[in-house]
Amino acid sequence: MKPLQAEVTxxxxxxxxxxxxxLDIGTxxxxxxxxxxxxxxxxxxxxxxxLQGRMLEVLSPGPARIKPPCPHFTQCGGCTLQHLxxxxxxxxxxxxxxxxxxxxxxxxxxxxxxxxxxxxxxRRATFAxxxxxxxxxxxxxxxxxxQVIDLTVCPVVASPIANLIxxxxxxxxxxxxxxxxxxxxxxxxxxxxxxxxxTTACLSSDGRDSLVGxxxxxxxxxxxxxxxxxxxxxxxxxxxQVRAVCGDIPxxxxxxxxxxATPDGEAxxxxxxxxETGGAKKAADLFCGFGAFALPLARxxxxxxxVDIDRTAVANLGAAARQAGVPNLGVEQRNLMRKPIPADRLxxxxxxxxxxxxxxxxxxxxxxxxxxxxxxxxxxxxxxxFARDAQILIHQGYVxxxxxxxxxxxxxPHLEIAARFDFAG
Numbered sequence: 001m002k003p004l005q006a007e008v009t010x011x012x013x014x015x016x017x018x019x020x021x022x023l024d025i026g027t028x029x030x031x032x033x034x035x036x037x038x039x040x041x042x043x044x045x046x047x048x049x050x051l052q053g054r055m056l057e058v059l060s061p062g063p064a065r066i067k068p069p070c071p072h073f074t075q076c077g078g079c080t081l082q083h084l085x086x087x088x089x090x091x092x093x094x095x096x097x098x099x100x101x102x103x104x105x106x107x108x109x110x111x112x113x114x115x116x117x118x119x120x121x122x123r124r125a126t127f128a129x130x131x132x133x134x135x136x137x138x139x140x141x142x143x144x145x146x147q148v149i150d151l152t153v154c155p156v157v158a159s160p161i162a163n164l165i166x167x168x169x170x171x172x173x174x175x176x177x178x179x180x181x182x183x184x185x186x187x188x189x190x191x192x193x194x195x196x197x198x199t200t201a202c203l204s205s206d207g208r209d210s211l212v213g214x215x216x217x218x219x220x221x222x223x224x225x226x227x228x229x230x231x232x233x234x235x236x237x238x239x240x241q242v243r244a245v246c247g248d249i250p251x252x253x254x255x256x257x258x259x260x261a262t263p264d265g266e267a268x269x270x271x272x273x274x275x276e277t278g279g280a281k282k283a284a285d286l287f288c289g290f291g292a293f294a295l296p297l298a299r300x301x302x303x304x305x306x307v308d309i310d311r312t313a314v315a316n317l318g319a320a321a322r323q324a325g326v327p328n329l330g331v332e333q334r335n336l337m338r339k340p341i342p343a344d345r346l347x348x349x350x351x352x353x354x355x356x357x358x359x360x361x362x363x364x365x366x367x368x369x370x371x372x373x374x375x376x377x378x379x380x381x382x383x384x385x386f387a388r389d390a391q392i393l394i395h396q397g398y399v400x401x402x403x404x405x406x407x408x409x410x411x412x413p414h415l416e417i418a419a420r421f422d423f424a425g
Contacts, residue, residue, distance in 0.1 A: 003042040008053065010037040010062060013092050015099065017080035017413045021053070028053045031143065032074050034084050036062025064088040069119070069155045077143040078156060079411040089411070090114055096415050097383060097405045104387040108400040108419070116407045117262040122157040123188040124261060127168060129199075131176035138169045138184070156410060160193055161186045167214055175207030183229075185256050191240045192221035196255045200227050212237040224255035247296035251320035254312040258289055265408035265416065266292060269379055272404050272418040273353060276377055277302070280350040284373075286336055286364060287356045291317040291329075298329035305349075307332045307341060340364035346371035353377045360385030362392070369396035376421040386417050399424045 008021035010033045019033030030041055030053035038060040041053035058065075068074075068082035081089055094114045101108065128148045130137045139151035154162045168184050176182060182199035197211060203225065215223050221240045226233040233255035243250040244259060253259075260266035273293045277283060280302050285294040288306035290313045298304045298321060306329060308314050314333045321329040334341070336356075340363045346352055352373045354361055358381055368376055369392050376393060380386035390400060398421040406416040 003044065005040060005042050005056070006053075007038065007040050007059065010035050010039065013081075013084070015096060015413060023051065026051045030055055031080065032083055034062040034064040034088070037065065070153065072139075072149055072151060072153070075142060076140050076149040076151070077145070078140045078154075080143075080413060081411045090116065090407075093407055093415060094405055096413065097403065097417065100383040100387050104391060106387060106390055106394070106400060108403045110402045112402070112404040114405045114407055115265075115268045117264040117410060119155050119410055120158060121262040121264055122408075123161070123263060124259065125154075125157045125161050125186055127151075127165070127184045127186070129168065129172045129176070129182040129184055131172055131178055131180050133178045136169050136173040136176070138165050138172065158188050160188055164193065164195075164218060167218055171210050171214060175203060175210055176201055187253075187257070187259065189221060189242050189253060189259075190245045190250070191242045192219060194222045194224075194242045194253070194255065195220055196224045196226065196233055198226050198228055208236060215239055222255065226255070229256075244290060244292075246290070246292050246294075246320075247299050249291075249295045249299060249320055249324045249326070251290050251295065252316040253290060254310075254316070257313065258310075260292065261408040265406050268404065268406050269293075269416070269418050270296060273297070273377055273379075274300075276375070276402070276420045277351050277353070280375070282349050284341065284346055284349050284352045286341065286352065286354040287361070288317065288331075289313055289355070291320065293353055293355070294329060295320065295324075295326070298326045299324070301328070303328045305330050305332070307334050307336060309333065309335045309337075336361065336364050340367045343367045343371035346373055349373050351375040351377060353379070355379035356385075358382040358385065360389045362389060365389040365392045369393050369398065372397075372423050374423050376423075378417075378419045378421065380417045380419070381414065383415055383417060386419070390419070390421070393421050397423055397425050 010019035010021050012020050014020045018029040018031050021028045026049040028051045039055050040057045044052045046052050064085040066085050073082045127138050130148050137148045137150040139149045180201040185196040187194045215237045222238045222242050223236045224233040242253045282303045285306040288294050288308045294304045294306040311333045314331045318331040352368050401422050402420045404418040408416050
């Protein structure tokens with residue numbers, strides 16, 4: 001049966017980046033469209049009065065439509081909004097925050113302008129690699145698909161990472177067998193590029209040697225390998241100790257260590273934390289990672305208690321503090337999702353900082369809320385779970401004083417939030 005077709009005019013951009021139009025039979029969501037576009041689409045029913053529109057033709061473009069900077073746009077699933085005029089995009093991204101706050105009955109005393117990281121500044125990327133019979137594909141997945149789009153360029157990631165794509169393709173073309181796959185994580189650190197290959201394929205000695213060869217050929221800092229994300233990585237070669245500098249303190253990084261997506265975004269978040277914690281004498285940093293917030297605070301004389309589930313990150317953080325002569329930073333390895341720090345341990349702090357994963361920190365936030373800590377700084381990469389967790393604080397007497405939205409994931413619907421809460425009793 002031929003799919004139902006229709007001509008629609010896009011009214012707005014939805015929260016996931018699709019254009020939204022109205023029909024008598026339901027609401028239509030059309031990727032890669034802008035307000036004012038008149039388009040012809042093929043429709044499929046998503047249920048609940050929602051229709052998915054596959055664009056067949058742009059009959060007349062809206063005023064905010066521009067030429068995307070990447071030739072892979074609409075195929076690669078990494079970006080959804082490269083076709084949208086820059087200021088319209090920035091307004092839409094800030095509106096994501098306003099919509100979430102309004103929908104959840106939240107208000108903030110101050111909402112800052114959107115802080116934006118520029119194109120070409122993403123300092124970490126995970127490439128999907130597939131060795132096929134005739135060629136090798138290195139890239140990102142298509143939207144809602146297992147298909148991997150073979151990349152020639154990427155305007156999002158830092159150029160040293162993008163420039164490594166051909167070398168990864170050449171390595172995989174000889175090291176992997178037909179139908180074998182790998183995941184290649186590349187991070188731009190303060191020591192240089194850190195490369196970690198995850199694959200269940202059995203690498204021959206030649207495959208490992210050629211991987212190690214990338215170290216000198218492309219001046220990498222380190223090359224590592226692991227069967228999967230759950231397995232500890234084996235360092236195959238290391239030209240330099242891989243480190244991040246937090247404030248002025250270097251801290252060792254394990255292969256695949258998590259860090260903020262862009263240096264600019266991290267600087268904005270660290271700046272927010274430092275500004276909002278000025279004068280604090282005692283702080284708890286929960287979900288601390290390798291210490292991007294904890295080390296600068298401790299260096300400035302604040303007594304900091306830092307906690308994270310990552311045993312290696314916590315150990316490296318503690319070692320960095322000791323080596324830098326910063327005795328006022330204590331660390332603990334702990335699963336805060338299953339075993340949150342109780343309220344009585346938090347009560348003596350001037351401020352609690354937390355930067356949880358996308359699922360938020362519901363259990364830990366409940367303990368913070370009853371601790372009556374004077375100030376809470378929440379960093380979130382998910383506005384939805386941020387709103388849920390914020391309500392926990394507000395129900396216990398906190399007010400949402402300030403929010404800074406940070407766009408580290410340009411041309412996508414992802415948004416980072418930094419927020420300050422004050423206990424009002």
